[in-house]
Amino acid sequence: MFELEWKKGAIIQLNNLESSVSNRIFKKVETLKENPFSKDIKRLKGENAFRLRVGDYRIIFEVDINKKLISILRLGHRRNIYKY
16 A cells, blocks of 8 residues: 655645545545556656546656655646646
8 A cells, every 4th residue: 555645736736626626636646545557547758757637637646666655746627737
């Protein structure tokens, strides 16, 4: 089982969303603890990160297999999440 680590920016982004959306995202992220490489996960090109879909929102995270750690880097609407 993996541990979750929320980066400060991801927490701020989660808190800025509507409560119904943030609850859905939080529940979906919790399922990553069991299997961070399910079929719904895709690796991002040009980065050492992955993305998870929750409706129109995306969660960007990294996985450290040695430490059994999942770091939630950022999240947001699909139209904005890949621009930074």
